[in-house]
Amino acid sequence: MTSFIENNMGNKHRIVISGWxxxxxxxxxAQLAGIIKxxxxxxxxxxxxxxxxNPQQTIKEHKVxxxxxxxxxxxxxxxxxxxxxxxxxLGGGTLLYDTSIGADQMVWLGDVITAKLAGTPTMYFNGxxxxxxxxxxxxxxxxxxx
Numbered sequence: 001m002t003s004f005i006e007n008n009m010g011n012k013h014r015i016v017i018s019g020w021x022x023x024x025x026x027x028x029x030a031q032l033a034g035i036i037k038x039x040x041x042x043x044x045x046x047x048x049x050x051x052x053x054n055p056q057q058t059i060k061e062h063k064v065x066x067x068x069x070x071x072x073x074x075x076x077x078x079x080x081x082x083x084x085x086x087x088x089x090l091g092g093g094t095l096l097y098d099t100s101i102g103a104d105q106m107v108w109l110g111d112v113i114t115a116k117l118a119g120t121p122t123m124y125f126n127g128x129x130x131x132x133x134x135x136x137x138x139x140x141x142x143x144x145x146x
Contacts (some may be wrong), residue, residue, distance in 0.1 A: 007085035014108075016086045016120075017073050018111040019092040019127075020047060022054030029061065029127060031092035034063055042053075044127065051111065083118040090124050097130025098137040109144050116144075133144070 017035060020028045032050065039046050048065065055066035067081060068074040082088055088111065095108045099114035115122045124145060132138045 010130075013043045014049070015046055015087045016049045016051065016085045016110070017087060017089045018051040018090065019051055019090065019095065020053075021092075022052035022058045022066070022069070023037075024054075024057070025062050028092050032058075035089060035091060036064060049083075049085065051078060061098055075114075077115060078138065079118055080116055082115045082120045085118075087111065087116040088120050088122045090122065091127045092125075094128035095133070096124075096127065096141055098132050098134050106140070109140055112144050128145045 017032065018095055019032065021032050038049055039048060050058050050062065050064055051065040051069035052066040055068055058064070058066035067077055069078075090108055090112055112122050112124075129141065132141060
């Protein structure tokens, strides 16, 4: 990730990070802290925006900007953040998996699709892909991350 930022960011330093943050999961929060530290090590002045389930908690714990990750009424705000940003990092843990109905990974793919609509490059960082049962899920993961 650091070489990507060094080689592709130029003078721009606005990065959105989306993952399972703000839910008091120590593993996810530790990964977020590590991602923030890596970014700041390469670009100390980077503006970092986190899509979080609990923005106030994320702001307090990580000292970065955070906005609500879920909810239709926040979609335009997330799109605007992505439109103004230079990179979306989706990451931390196994986010891409599904149940027999195939809905779980669509939450995360939605952020990536929104970033692509906004013209923002995306990166899936330090994440895994779990079991994908549904053929629609398999198709979407394959094509969104192609």
